[in-house]
Amino acid sequence: MNIPNKIIVHHTGGTDANPLEDTSHHTAVIIKAWHLAKGWQDIGYNWVIEKTGKISKGRSETIDGAHTLGQNAQSIGVCFSGNFDATLPTKEQEESFKVLYKDLQIRYPILTTDNVFPHRKFANKTCFGKKLTDNWASNLAKKAMETNPEVKDGTSECKELLKKERKSIIDKIIYFLSTLY
Numbered sequence: 252m253n254i255p256n257k258i259i260v261h262h263t264g265g266t267d268a269n270p271l272e273d274t275s276h277h278t279a280v281i282i283k284a285w286h287l288a289k290g291w292q293d294i295g296y297n298w299v300i301e302k303t304g305k306i307s308k309g310r311s312e313t314i315d316g317a318h319t320l321g322q323n324a325q326s327i328g329v330c331f332s333g334n335f336d337a338t339l340p341t342k343e344q345e346e347s348f349k350v351l352y353k354d355l356q357i358r359y360p361i362l363t364t365d366n367v368f369p370h371r372k373f374a375n376k377t378c379f380g381k382k383l384t385d386n387w388a389s390n391l392a393k394k395a396m397e398t399n400p401e402v403k404d405g406t407s408e409c410k411e412l413l414k415k416e417r418k419s420i421i422d423k424i425i426y427f428l429s430t431l432y
Contacts, residue, residue: 252324253312255359257366258352259319260388261296261330262379265337275333275341279307282330291317296328298351304343306351319373327355327362329388335380348388349395356396364392 263274263282278301283294294309295317301307309328310316318328329351331340356362367389370378379388402409 253315255327256325256361258327258362259368259370260379261370262335263332265334271337275302277332296330298329300344300347301332302341304347306347322373335382336377339382345391348391352392352395364389367392
């Protein structure tokens with residue numbers, strides 16, 4: 252029975268034939284099929300975050316994972332689709348990880364931001380990718396836990412935020428109109 256005390260973050264990485272191959276198109280369905288073909292009982296990860304930011308549930312969190320030898324009975328495995336030895340995660344993936352982390356942290360308070368690790372901390376691999384620092388996922392978790400203080404109407408901060416919001420809306424309208432011609 253899995254009793255999580257850490258989150259271990261992975262990437263789909265390359266292939267045996269090409270370690271730098273782009274695997275950002277891999278979905279939870281593709282990964283599960285690959286793991287089942289290896290004779291595993293299910294997908295090895297508990298969660299998969301696809302390139303679009305879609306979060307897919309994998310193996311039950313209560314069952315030992317199959318993602319990190321020696322850690323599967325005490326961790327949540329989160330896999331990002333993509334090869335971060337060659338590219339970077341999408342902003343959508345980063346935002347989705349923050350949402351997922353907040354949910355996991357509520358359900359497992361022991362999963363503090365200090366308990367978020369790259370797979371390479373536990374294995375002789377580059378996972379979650381050479382292009383990312385060891386604290387990349389932990390820093391995302393920290394951002395997920397930041398709170399935004401209430402902004403009072405009429406303050407200079409309120410006026411500045413409204414100004415940015417209006418500019419963003421105007422930029423989107425201009426972009427849309429430019430696509431019509």
